[in-house]
Amino acid sequence: MKLRSLALACLLALGATACGPTSPEPSPEPSSTPAEETGVSTAAATATRIYAYEPTGTHELSFETLGTFETRNNKRVLVIRGTTNRYLQDVFSFVPDDAFGTANIISERRFEVVLEEGHELNTVLSGLPLFISIDTFTGYPTRYYARLVVAPRFFDLRGSTSINIHEDVEPKYVWNAARTDNLMYRGRVDAAASSLIVTAPDGTPVVTRVDADTFQLDWRYPAVHQAIDPHTTPLTFTATLNDGTVVSRTARPVARVTELAISTNDDPYNTWPSQACLPAVYNCIHALPASTLDYGACGTQRQVSRCMYASACEVLPGQPLSLTEIDSASLEPARLAFNQGSSSTDWYALNSIDAYSTPQCPATPVTIQAVMDHFNATTQTLPPAEYGEFTDRAGLVDNFFFGSSSSPLLAAIDSFAGGGPIQAWLAWEEISCHNCHDYAEYAVLYYPNSRKVIVLKGHHGYDW
Known part of the structure; x- marks a missing residue:
């Protein structure tokens, strides 16, 4: 057994539980070993549930797109709820080579994934996919994997459409002055306005004008957590338009499931390998001055992180011999x-x-x-x-x-x-x-x- 597969097996063994239905359906015997099947889905801004399934229809999985915050054991946690079409035996959440979050079965076909506020929540919101192994009593095979992406998004926009609030809030690589933190959550607002002010009880972003009709919203993690927890509290955007009119709009920043995929392959790391440094990102980084602090234009925080210390020969295609x-x-x-x-x-x-x-x-x-x-x-x-x-x-x-x-x-x-x-x-x-x-x-x-x-x-x- 490969070492990586052995590590994964150990992780899953640690996550095994005795939860399951009292009378599971009989599992049909396969006529032959099926080929790997993978289903992928992305969630639109207004979707309340996201689905993924493998083409044979044996396994179907869905999640509520909107994560909810609760207090458990005196800690704030984000809870993401999923549903399967088969009776559940065990669920376990992890990231490459490490258990991560907590997955619990809550009924015969329903389960939840719980992420604690702080390191777990910040890591997932910054773009690291979360893997879930799902064992069922029925279907074939009885184990499959899910890949979940959770990201901050704006939701429930109300008010003047003269203020265009982009749905995405993207993690970017932006050093602070002391170079102790490089993760910035960044949003965007388009408005033909002379000023834009954002107010809320807490979790307000730093607003910066980018050009004549574009404003940038920046949060470090503590502020972005305050903005999305609880997700029922909106931010208020007030703009003075170029003609002097004052308009406003509200939007709720939330933690949303934006991508979902499932696979019956027995090695999720092969199905969803970690992304290498992209040449376009590498070239963008090295085209900027050495004194640069903000690499937001080059890609997401994780894309830039993969390239920041990569050598050119790890990234760029090999060149034929020339003199x-x-x-x-x-x-x-x-x-x-x-x-x-x-x-x-x-x-x-x-x-x-x-x-x-x-x-x-x-x-x-x-x-x-x-x-x-x-x-x-x-x-x-x-x-x-x-x-x-x-x-x-x-x-x-x-x-x-x-x-x-x-x-x-x-x-x-x-x-x-x-x-x-x-x-x-x-x-x-x-x-x-x-x-x-x-x-x-x-x-x-x-x-x-x-x-x-x-x-x-x-x-x-x-x-x-």
């Missing part, structure tokens, strides 16, 4: 120093030093062999790779350009390219020379740590 020329002017003094001492009868010269960078996130590993294949396929400036030899830093000692491990030229190139391991290709060829010998020399150095490629071309010779 992008970079400025190597700082190596010119080393080139000129190398050429000192050449004479008309015994000459040598380093003609050029060119530098290139390879992709930050290559689709396949970059090697000196791949670099030479690229050069040979795209330019005619180097001999074919098979005319030379491949070596490493140790193999540079007796080379024309470097001569020894203490070569000043190699030290300058190391400083430019960052040092570390070197993969190298070295070659020479005799070139035509009247009454003399002349040899062209080539060296290509690849520094894996910095992804830089250095190309040296020179020659040396002597009179007969």
Whole structure:
């Protein structure tokens, strides 16, 4: 058994209860093992109940969309109530690898999920899906899973339609000044108004103008909890329109079930894997200045959190090998120093030093062999790779350009390219020379740590 499946089995064992009907229906024997079935639903703003079912119709599940707040054991809790079409044996609520909330059977086909105010409620409202395992006495299979999303939403809007209150209140990644909290709940109001004021007994948001007819509503968690508990208390929005008219509208912020899915797969983590960092979110984050505190434009709080410390190569698609020329002017003094001492009868010269960078996130590993294949396929400036030899830093000692491990030229190139391991290709060829010998020399150095490629071309010779 996989470790993750074992952990899930242990979680479900901890949640087992003896609740169930007194006379369960007989469970039909399956003719064959069914394929995985998944049903998904989303709730409209006015829906009072949300449904999900698997296509065969064996299992149907519904929830009241509006969660209610109660006091239990001297604690405020959010209660979400569900109904199945089969007699219940056990229900258990969890998030990946951890029991979460409390699920209770309250009648033969009805159950509830209870989330305590504070960490549990804030975690779920911030966008973490809640999983529920459901065991039934009837149907096949007798265990299936539900995935539930609960979010703050505006509900029961009354008053002037000149104030357009958007239903969604989204969790956003916004640091406070001390960088101790990055979760902000954000709503939006559209109104062609010179001002907007929001009032309530408690839980009022911070109102900020975004543009000529858009206002932003921001709550940290304590305030958003005050706003939704109890859900019977509305917020009052008062706007002074651009023509001077004062209008008002009320709306109740509530905790709503906005998404529901069920699956008969025996591993809910495979059915609903955690979302990886999205390239669009990653690119948005890294396009902003380092001093940015508000990343609300880049996605939800959890989307941004997944990308905030991700590396580019974890997120962006692999790039084919390319060689992008970079400025190597700082190596010119080393080139000129190398050429000192050449004479008309015994000459040598380093003609050029060119530098290139390879992709930050290559689709396949970059090697000196791949670099030479690229050069040979795209330019005619180097001999074919098979005319030379491949070596490493140790193999540079007796080379024309470097001569020894203490070569000043190699030290300058190391400083430019960052040092570390070197993969190298070295070659020479005799070139035509009247009454003399002349040899062209080539060296290509690849520094894996910095992804830089250095190309040296020179020659040396002597009179007969």
